[in-house]
Amino acid sequence: MLVLEAKLKGKQSQYNSIDEAIRTALFIRNKALRHWIDNKNVGKNDLQKLCAVLAKEFDFANKLNSMARQSSADRAWLAIKRFYDNCKASKPGKKGFPRFKKRGHSVEYKTTGYKLSVDKKYIIFSDGFNIGKLKLIGTRDLSFYSVKQIKRVRLVKRPDGYYCQFCIDYERKEQHQHNG
Known part of the structure; x- marks a missing residue:
């Protein structure tokens, strides 16, 4: 690449x-992370499906392109996956629990x-x-x-x-x- x-x-x-689109992408990432924290056994596909639900629920989220919404959910999933990989590898110290972002x-x-x-x-x-x-x-x-x-x-x-x-x-x- x-x-x-x-x-x-x-x-x-x-x-x-552009700033508004960035804020919306950040909102979707944080919502996907909240969905993962609140529910058990949430996978990447569940976060992808959440994007469609958020688009129906919030008008500003519907403005963002569907692929951009999915990309924001993918970013949340990459943070979650990195946390799981660090836990499985028994990395010493902090494992890097995914955090909510204030600024995108x-x-x-x-x-x-x-x-x-x-x-x-x-x-x-x-x-x-x-x-x-x-x-x-x-x-x-x-x-x-x-x-x-x-x-x-x-x-x-x-x-x-x-x-x-x-x-x-x-x-x-x-x-x-x-x-x-």
Whole structure:
């Protein structure tokens, strides 16, 4: 996997929409964690099903793309799985019990909810938050990779602005000959 990053350029209203999407993803992650704490024998599939329930229950959660909701539940499950693995391995010290997050910094879209322009210089988000079209500013050129190779897109908020990370399915092969 290869991660390429580009800075996003847009309007303040678009940045506010991104912030709202990040807060919603954080809400879903915390709800999934609460569901795991309150109920016994909760697995990854149960957390995925919880996303649909939350979308019906809360209007703002329904605005977020379904794949982004599932990705937030996956993040909660990864924290839970890491805790279980540390317990099974009898890791000394604290085991890393999953915690609720107060501040979120990213929202992740799997394969839907976004679209790249033909020249791959703009990205368009099409979920209920109306983020719209944002310009990608970066040194890496996405035109070398097909749209099918892009597995995930993550919007990240940092102190110096908003960024878009592309997780690309790419295998790098280097051939070398042994010289003895």
